[in-house]
Amino acid sequence: MALLEVKDIHTYYGNIHALKGVSFEVDTGEIIALIGSNGAGKTTTLRTISGLMEPREGAVYYDGDDISNTRADLLVSRGISMVPEGRGVFAKLTVEENLDMGAYVRRDGDIKEDFKSAYSLFPRLEERKKQFAGTLSGGEQQMLAIARALMSKPRLLLLDEPSMGLAPVLVDGVFDTVQRIANEGVTILLVEQNAHMALQIADRGYVLQSGEVAISDTASNLQQNETVQKTYLGID
Amino acid sequence: MSIFKWKTDEFSWVDFTIDVLRVLIVLGVVVGAWNTLSSGRISFAQWVNLFAAGLSQGSIYALIALGYTLVYGILLMINFAHGEVFMAGAFSTVFLAEALNRTGFLNEQPLLAILLMILFAGLVSMTVAILLERVAYRPLRGSPRLVPLITAIGASFFLQYTFRGLYGSGFKAYPQVKILQGVISIGDINIPIVQIFVFCSALILMLGLYWLVERTRIGKAMRAVSENKEVARLMGIDIDWVIMFTFGVGGFLAGSAGVINGMFRPQGVNFFMGFIPGIKAFTAAVLGGIGNIPGAMLGGLFLGVIEAIGPNLVLAGLGIPGANQLKDVIAFTMLVLVLIFRPQGILGERLSEQKA
Numbered sequence: 001m002a003l004l005e006v007k008d009i010h011t012y013y014g015n016i017h018a019l020k021g022v023s024f025e026v027d028t029g030e031i032i033a034l035i036g037s038n039g040a041g042k043t044t045t046l047r048t049i050s051g052l053m054e055p056r057e058g059a060v061y062y063d064g065d066d067i068s069n070t071r072a073d074l075l076v077s078r079g080i081s082m083v084p085e086g087r088g089v090f091a092k093l094t095v096e097e098n099l100d101m102g103a104y105v106r107r108d109g110d111i112k113e114d115f116k117s118a119y120s121l122f123p124r125l126e127e128r129k130k131q132f133a134g135t136l137s138g139g140e141q142q143m144l145a146i147a148r149a150l151m152s153k154p155r156l157l158l159l160d161e162p163s164m165g166l167a168p169v170l171v172d173g174v175f176d177t178v179q180r181i182a183n184e185g186v187t188i189l190l191v192e193q194n195a196h197m198a199l200q201i202a203d204r205g206y207v208l209q210s211g212e213v214a215i216s217d218t219a220s221n222l223q224q225n226e227t228v229q230k231t232y233l234g235i236d
Numbered sequence: 237m238s239i240f241k242w243k244t245d246e247f248s249w250v251d252f253t254i255d256v257l258r259v260l261i262v263l264g265v266v267v268g269a270w271n272t273l274s275s276g277r278i279s280f281a282q283w284v285n286l287f288a289a290g291l292s293q294g295s296i297y298a299l300i301a302l303g304y305t306l307v308y309g310i311l312l313m314i315n316f317a318h319g320e321v322f323m324a325g326a327f328s329t330v331f332l333a334e335a336l337n338r339t340g341f342l343n344e345q346p347l348l349a350i351l352l353m354i355l356f357a358g359l360v361s362m363t364v365a366i367l368l369e370r371v372a373y374r375p376l377r378g379s380p381r382l383v384p385l386i387t388a389i390g391a392s393f394f395l396q397y398t399f400r401g402l403y404g405s406g407f408k409a410y411p412q413v414k415i416l417q418g419v420i421s422i423g424d425i426n427i428p429i430v431q432i433f434v435f436c437s438a439l440i441l442m443l444g445l446y447w448l449v450e451r452t453r454i455g456k457a458m459r460a461v462s463e464n465k466e467v468a469r470l471m472g473i474d475i476d477w478v479i480m481f482t483f484g485v486g487g488f489l490a491g492s493a494g495v496i497n498g499m500f501r502p503q504g505v506n507f508f509m510g511f512i513p514g515i516k517a518f519t520a521a522v523l524g525g526i527g528n529i530p531g532a533m534l535g536g537l538f539l540g541v542i543e544a545i546g547p548n549l550v551l552a553g554l555g556i557p558g559a560n561q562l563k564d565v566i567a568f569t570m571l572v573l574v575l576i577f578r579p580q581g582i583l584g585e586r587l588s589e590q591k592a
Contacts, residue, residue: 052466076472088467090460097456104457105472152472 002061003028003187004049004156009058009068011041011048018044020211021058026156031178031188033198033219035232036208042191043085045208046158049189050082051075062156077105081154085161087145091134095125098133098144102151111151118147121177139170146177150186157181159190163197175201195232199223207232254576261573268553278548281424286544292431292500294540295438298533299493300517301524302445303365303486305532308521310462310482313381316388317368318490319514320395323507324364325357325491326498327399330408330505332356333498337411346415350495354437357491364395365487366480374476400507408505410498434500441492442533448485449529458482462527512564519571525584534582543567 002025011019019041026032034042047053049060051072059068067075081102090098099118103111119126122143128136133144142162149157159178163171171194179201182188192198199205199219207215207228215225222228272278278286300322307315315321333353336342342349372391376384416430449455461468461478468475497513498505516539524535546566551559574581 050470052469071474072469073472073474076470082470084467084470088464088470090463090467092463093456093459097459100453101456101460101468101471101473104453148471 002026003063004189005061006045006049007059007061009045009048009055009060011044011053011055013044018211019048019055022208022211022213023058024206024213024216026187026189028155028187029182029185030204031182031190031202033195033202033205034189034191034208035193035195035198035205035222035228036214037193037231039210040208041211042208043160044211046082046160046189046191050080050158073105076152076154079153079155080158081149081152081156082158083145083149083160083162085164087138087141089133089136089141089144089148091132093133094130095133095136095144096129098148099125099151102148105152114151114153118150121150121180122147138165139167139173142166142170142174143177146174146181150181154186156187156189159188161191161193163192163194171197195228196234199233258577264554265550268550271553271555272549273553275553277552279424281426283545284425285427286548287541288427288431290541290544291537292434292540293544294520294537295435296493296497296500296536297513297517297520297539298536299438299441299489299496300513301521301532301536302442302529303490304518304521305524305526305529306458306482306486309527309529310458310479311373311377312527313373313384314388314518314526315368315373315483315486316385316514316518317372317392317395318365318486319510319512319517320392320399321361321365321368321487321510322490322494322497322513322517323510324395324399324494325361325487326494326509327403327408327505327507328360329353329357329491329495330410330498331403333410333495334408342411343414346413350413350499353495354492357495358488359491361491361494362484362487365483365490368395369480369483374479396507396510403507405507407503410495410502410505412502413499416499430499434496437496438493441489445485445489445529454478454481516567519567521581522571523574523581525581528581528583531581531583538582539567539570542570 004026006022006024008021008023009019010017010021022041022045024032034045036042044053048055051067051070051074055068059066061067062078062080090101093101099115103114124140125143125147128140133141136144146159146162162174162178166174175197178188178190190198190202199222202219205217205219205222206213207222215222215228217225223233300318303318303321304315307313307318333342336349336353368391372387373384376387416433419426419428420432449458457468457473457478458481460471461473461475465475468478517536520535520539521532522535523539524531524533543563543566547559547562551562556562
């Protein structure tokens with residue numbers, strides 16, 4: 001059984017029909033890439049899964065349960081964690097406090113170990129733990145956003161454009177990190193405009209086009225797919 | 237660069253008028269202060285006394301102002317019924333105070349009795365503030381900002397007349413606590429003990445709030461929600477609960493302020509007593525920078541001191557009769573001046589930097 005099953009969801013912004021029947025599955029341990037151009041519905045899909053938005057039709061199943069109408073804050077304790085678009089670090093909280101907020105739902109006491117593993121994943125954050133997150137560089141903020149999302153010990157990590165706005169030298173690092181997190185056993189659903197990088201680490205991928213899934217295949221097949229090459233990989 | 241805006245930019249009557257106003261104010265303050273100080277009408281010791289009284293009054297304003305600022309910080313909304321939250325605690329606790337006085341407990345164990353009263357008033361006001369949020373404001377969240385503002389004014393009347401219905405319309409007074417009477421004299425300077433009590437208890441409450449907001453997890457969650465509600469939800473924070481908690485904390489501080497105020501000015505307890513302290517505290521919050529916690533504390537103390545010293549220093553020096561009765565004029569003039577010259581307040585950030 002799939003860990004996450006998205007079944008024919010229709011999501012609206014007011015009267016704007018953003019998702020027109022999106023369906024896909026994510027199995028435990030996979031890295032799934034959702035690619036597509038601006039406005040294709042990638043972010044809306046993640047927001048619908050994470051509970052920030054509700055689908056008007058269709059359903060989202062997580063671990064076999066219908067979570068379509070479950071509030072975002074309740075899904076965190078069930079193991080879904082999201083790194084929002086634009087990172088969303090709390091600028092006026094310190095790095096340490098941001099991480100502590102990531103562990104907000106944890107009731108199992110000892111989160112010291114998790115601080116340690118966050119800092120060993122990103123040593124830069126430990127150097128800056130007393131600094132306000134707003135003073136970090138874009139790359140450091142992305143590290144913080146990812147580390148913070150891991151503090152809730154998620155089973156499913158949703159990543160919205162983790163490479164956006166980062167210098168090219170940093171992009172490789174971000175994807176390396178995502179790969180390492182997946183190796184630890186966290187299932188990953190990755191939304192990216194940088195299809196090239198996303199498909200390199202993903203197992204399977206879905207191409208979204210104006211609110212619908214246009215193509216779905218394994219990542220290696222998608223890399224060979226002519227349409228994908230032309231439209232998203234910039235290969236003629 | 238000129239400090240006068242109309243000389244640097246294109247000429248505009250508005251900027252010109254504001255600059256003229258600015259010059260007149262500075263002139264008025266300087267001339268008034270000079271006249272008063274050179275006349276030697278008020279001695280140094282008297283100035284110190286005025287300052288101490290202002291500081292006490294100001295710390296009460298600060299406690300109430302914190303409620304405005306906490307709520308604004310998290311919801312970008314002015315809870316104009318907050319003065320009534322203060323009244324609810326102060327009015328309800330006067331009966332407890334009378335009872336404690338009758339049994340003699342109030343003067344046998346004064347500190348314990350006052351602590352009990354503060355807790356009681358805090359809980360009453362907290363309950364009122366939480367109900368207010370739950371019943372009057374939460375259903376309107378997400379509506380245009382004018383809507384909760386009007387609701388707040390309606391809620392304010394509702395609370396006033398509810399408490400009139402509960403306790404009647406007569407004036408009540410807090411009983412005197414013996415150990416708070418008397419003065420401490422250092423040379424010519426006489427400071428009433430009650431003023432020291434007011435200042436210290438307000439200080440303790442404010443330190444408590446600081447600890448709560450800076451050090452505890454719920455405090456961090458309050459700051460996180462005030463910065464970005466959506467991301468806060470993605471952390472698993474139940475933002476409705478955090479907002480309710482914030483109203484509760486503001487209410488507790490207002491209720492405690494009600495009792496502390498009752499020790500400082502025992503008279504005048506009735507259903508309407510929240511109005512003036514409410515708008516004064518609002519002024520203090522704006523003065524310090526609304527949404528800014530240290531700003532509300534500073535703004536409250538500053539307003540209290542200005543109110544105590546301003547009339548004697550400036551207005552009396554300008555030959556205005558009955559200057560001491562004009563402290564409300566000073567307070568609200570300060571509000572207008574801040575809104576004209578520094579809308580973001582003393583410690584506030586520019587509003588444009590915040591997401592509106």
